[in-house]
Amino acid sequence: MKASFVPLFLTVILALFNGSFSLPTTIGVTYTTPPPTATTINTPKLPPDRIAATIFGLHLPAMRLPESDPSLVRAFAFANTSLLLTIPNQLVPSLALNRSNALGWIYRHVLPFYPRSRISMVSVGNDFLANAPNLSPYLLPAIRNVQLALRDLGIKKIAVSTTFSFINIIATPFPPSSANFQEPVGNLVIRPFLQFLEEINSSFLVNIYPYNMYRLSRDIPIGFALFQDHPFNFRDDLVTGVRYRNLFDMMVDAVISAMAVAGHESIPVIVAETGWPSSGGDAVEADATTAYAEMYLKGLVRHLRSGMGTPLRKEGVAEIYIYELVDKEVKQGNRNWGILYPNMTKKYNFDLSGANEIGGRDKAHFEQLKELGIGSHALINCQSYLLGNPMKSITFFSLPIETRRQFFEMEG
Numbered sequence: 349m350k351a352s353f354v355p356l357f358l359t360v361i362l363a364l365f366n367g368s369f370s371l372p373t374t375i376g377v378t379y380t381t382p383p384p385t386a387t388t389i390n391t392p393k394l395p396p397d398r399i400a401a402t403i404f405g406l407h408l409p410a411m412r413l414p415e416s417d418p419s420l421v422r423a424f425a426f427a428n429t430s431l432l433l434t435i436p437n438q439l440v441p442s443l444a445l446n447r448s449n450a451l452g453w454i455y456r457h458v459l460p461f462y463p464r465s466r467i468s469m470v471s472v473g474n475d476f477l478a479n480a481p482n483l484s485p486y487l488l489p490a491i492r493n494v495q496l497a498l499r500d501l502g503i504k505k506i507a508v509s510t511t512f513s514f515i516n517i518i519a520t521p522f523p524p525s526s527a528n529f530q531e532p533v534g535n536l537v538i539r540p541f542l543q544f545l546e547e548i549n550s551s552f553l554v555n556i557y558p559y560n561m562y563r564l565s566r567d568i569p570i571g572f573a574l575f576q577d578h579p580f581n582f583r584d585d586l587v588t589g590v591r592y593r594n595l596f597d598m599m600v601d602a603v604i605s606a607m608a609v610a611g612h613e614s615i616p617v618i619v620a621e622t623g624w625p626s627s628g629g630d631a632v633e634a635d636a637t638t639a640y641a642e643m644y645l646k647g648l649v650r651h652l653r654s655g656m657g658t659p660l661r662k663e664g665v666a667e668i669y670i671y672e673l674v675d676k677e678v679k680q681g682n683r684n685w686g687i688l689y690p691n692m693t694k695k696y697n698f699d700l701s702g703a704n705e706i707g708g709r710d711k712a713h714f715e716q717l718k719e720l721g722i723g724s725h726a727l728i729n730c731q732s733y734l735l736g737n738p739m740k741s742i743t744f745f746s747l748p749i750e751t752r753r754q755f756f757e758m759e760g
């Protein structure tokens with residue numbers, strides 16, 4: 349019975365997006381504060397300015413902060429890096445019960461820094477449903493209260509959403525055309541949430557890990573999960589007649605299909621987390637290797653830059669955040685996901701941003717800076733920042749915020 353109507357609406361979606369042009373996906377990275385462990389308890393935390401400088405050195409336009417640490421948000425003043433903040437799951441019930449709690453959070457984490465720090469979105473919780481299924485009725489009221497609190501304060505440009513985890517919300521993901529939201533949360537939480545997203549023009553955030561899906565389904569070839577071209581690395585969706593060349597696209601399209609079944613197929617999708625661990629906890633994680641992690645990230649970035657999108661979403665995902673910036677210095681036996689070692693050196697030899705060139709715009713910035721007559725030391729710092737020198741640009745981020753402000757206000 350299902351097969352009789354599914355092809356029709358998916359054909360409509362395909363037709364809708366055929367011929368539309370695509371903007372490149374914004375590629376960012378997640379930074380989580382390493383938890384204190386026996387070996388790191390005495391090591392000082394990485395200073396926020398160092399994190400901000402590193403993001404600049406890597407030319408990454410966006411950053412996701414699951415802990416929304418105010419000192420980190422402050423460090424991105426005038427940095428033009430867009431920030432995706434997250435409200436911790438344990439606060440969700442209190443935000444739902446009382447809007448002043450939502451206001452309180454905004455007062456502490458957003459108001460002191462915005463708009464100097466370019467906060468683009470607040471995710472109310474991360475994988476909240478899986479962490480507290482019995483508290484699911486709180487999720488939407490909490491999101492609404494955060495949205496209303498921002499509007500109360502006259503902030504219109506910060507979007508509000510929440511983050512789901514693919515594995516915990518999608519039922520029957522393969523082929524993608526058969527995907528649905530898991531029940532009962534599909535009807536109770538996700539459908540009304542999609543309706544709300546449409547009303548406020550926000551995006552659907554989902555964590556997508558082909559690594560986990562690959563480990564769950566042993567019939568998936570590793571190359572299919574790692575964006576490798578190979579004659580056997582494809583899966584056909586016989587309902588839509590679409591051929592998939594990688595697991596990532598299949599998972600994104602499963603989300604798109606589930607949204608379509610729920611009647612909201614055009615909401616932008618943001619991948620809040622993706623990645624591949626370079627080392628695994630135990631023997632069954634034999635595929636958590638540095639070589640595979642590099643293949644996954646390289647393949648992913650190449651695929652996103654191609655502008656091909658996915659078969660059901662020609663413009664692709666709007667933003668994607670790689671998990672994560674720095675390996676956690678934890679005891680042996682834990683997974684490492686970082687693109688940098690704990691000493692902040694690069695683990696992989698490729699460019700995430702695709703932006704090596706120093707544009708004419710940056711050179712003009714530098715000339716303006718000279719005219720401003722700021723001291724030669726600061727000048728060199730700013731130049732280093734503009735040239736993306738990850739080591740020296742650290743000093744740019746130690747400049748007083750007032751100097752940064754002057755610098756960026758020249759833009760007009």
Ligand SMILES: *[C@@H]1O[C@H](CO)[C@@H](O)[C@H](O)[C@H]1NC(C)=O
Nearest residue numbers: 409427428429430709756759
């Ligand atoms: C800031 O970032 C936005 C979006 O990434 C970009 O369009 C803009 O040119 C940037 N501004 C400066 C001053 O670099």
Ligand SMILES: *[C@@H]1O[C@H](CO)[C@@H](O)[C@H](O)[C@H]1NC(C)=O
Nearest residue numbers: 442445446447448449450452
């Ligand atoms: C909400 O919180 C504020 C401040 O803590 C308090 O004054 C108010 O009575 C609370 N409202 C409700 C309905 O609990």
Ligand SMILES: *[C@@H]1O[C@H](CO)[C@@H](O)[C@H](O)[C@H]1NC(C)=O
Nearest residue numbers: 507547548549550551616666
């Ligand atoms: C919705 O958001 C997009 C970008 O996120 C913007 O271009 C568009 O104008 C917005 N539409 C409405 C109705 O606010």
Ligand SMILES: *[C@@H]1O[C@H](CO)[C@@H](O)[C@H](O)[C@H]1NC(C)=O
Nearest residue numbers: 688689690691692693694695
């Ligand atoms: C940083 O750490 C990595 C991995 O432990 C090591 O291979 C590299 O030599 C270190 N680099 C520096 C500059 O200490």
